[in-house]
Each structure stands twice: as C-alpha cells, then as structure tokens.
Ligand SMILES: Nc1ncnc2c1ncn2[C@@H]1O[C@H](COP(=O)(O)OP(=O)(O)OP(=O)(O)O)[C@@H](O)[C@H]1O
C-alpha cells in the first residue's frame with residue numbers, strides 16, 4: 001500500500017448517511033484538504049461523534065463513501081485499514097487511553113516505535129509537558145494526561161487528525177494551547193484537522209465551522 005498525496009483532498013466524503021434510533025445525517029458531502037482545519041458543532045445526540053468515527057475508520061456508514069488519502073476506506077482489507085490507522089490518521093478522544101503505570105515519555109514512545117517516528121520535542125514544548133515528561137502518568141493531573149495523549153497522537157506524524165472534544169476538560173488557557181499545537185502541527189506537516197467541539201471560541205480557531213443540524217452539515 002503506497003500512500004501518495006497529490007492534488008486530492010485528504011478526506012473526501014460522498015453522499016454519507018447513518019441512522020441509529022433516528023436518522024443522524026443523510027447525503028453528506030464534504031472534503032478536507034491538506035493544511036485545512038474544520039470544526040463541527042451541533043447539539044448533543046446530533047451525531048458528531050458518530051460522524052467522526054465513520055470518517056476515522058471506526059464505524060461503517062449505512063451508505064455513501066469515505067476516502068482518506070484517496071483510499072475508499074470501507075472497501076479496504078483489515079490489514080490495509082490497520083496500516084492506514086497506524087501511519088496516516090491520529091484520533092484524539094476526550095477521555096485518554098494511556099498506560100497509567102508508565103511515564104509520559106514511555107507512553108509516547110510506545111506510539112512512535114510502532115509508527116517508526118521520533119518524539120517531537122517541539123510538540124512537547126508547545127503543549128507545556130516537557131517538565132513532566134518523566135513522571136508516571138498516574139501522578140499527572142487530568143489536563144496533563146490529556147496533553148500527553150495529544151502529544152502521543154501527534155508524534156506518530158499522522159496526515160489527518162480527528163479530535164472529539166479534545167479540550168472538553170481543560171481550562172481556557174490550556175485549551176487554547178492545545179489548539180495552537182494542533183494548528184501548528186497541521187501547518188508544518190501538511191496535515192488536516194477535523195475537530196468536534198461544543199465551544200464556539202475553540203471552533204472559531206478552525207478555518208471553517210460546520211453545524212450538524214437537520215441531518216446536514218451546514219456552514220456556520
Ligand atoms: N454504537 C451505537 N449503537 C447505537 N446507537 C448509537 C451508537 N453510537 C451512537 N449512537 C446513537 O446515535 C446518536 C448520536 O450519538 P453521537 O455520540 O454521535 O452524538 P454527539 O453529537 O457526538 O453527541 P454529544 O455532543 O453528546 O457527544 C445517539 O442517540 C446515540 O445513542
């Protein structure tokens with residue numbers, strides 16, 4: 001599987017629909033380009049996380065297609081999906097999945113080893129976790145753990161970052177510093193950011209804001 005990024009969007013969504021107990025969205029079309037960031041807002045239960053999961057290879061749509069780096073993801077083999085997940089996409093959840101007994105550095109190294117990259121010291125600096133990098137994760141504050149998990153995702157050097165309320169439990173200043181880090185990362189690495197947030201101030205720091213409403217993605 002050779003990943004070539006040419007004159008194509010990093011994410012291309014065509015006619016995407018999904019329902020659970022009710023129709024969440026129907027006939028969505030949109031694309032996300034290198035160095036582009038979009039924020040998605042919308043009421044609780046409108047389907048933002050579901051949409052993010054579908055784009056990030058984690059959940060199948062009812063119909064429509066998702067292309068990541070020009071790969072039609074729901075037609076790929078398990079192994080190809082694994083490769084794409086490991087090398088091309090980074091997913092940031094609100095609750096972080098770190099090994100509590102290991103240090104922050106060891107947690108980040110676990111990801112870089114798999115991806116064949118190195119810890120990016122600059123990312124640690126922007127996220128203000130350089131001084132706590134050798135502490136056990138279990139001894140860190142919630143917000144520090146959140147920033148370590150973001151550093152871990154970015155250190156894999158993904159092309160597309162999916163972030164589901166990454167600043168949900170952070171104070172305003174720390175939330176802004178996380179968005180700084182994400183924006184700077186996509187700019188320097190030609191990556192793209194798909195950000196779900198409830199916070200309009202945070203959403204405004206993306207280039208484009210969508211609202212998931214009445215089963216459609218509306219430009220806000
Ligand atoms: N795996 C699933 N199985 C069944 N129903 C699901 C599943 N995932 C999500 N849903 C349902 O889909 C709807 C949308 O959920 P989703 O988590 O996408 O909303 P959201 O917009 O992210 O909300 P919030 O802002 O509260 O995080 C909810 O009614 C939820 O119960």
Ligand SMILES: [Mg+2]
Nearest residue numbers: 048049050164
């Ligand atoms: Mg959600």
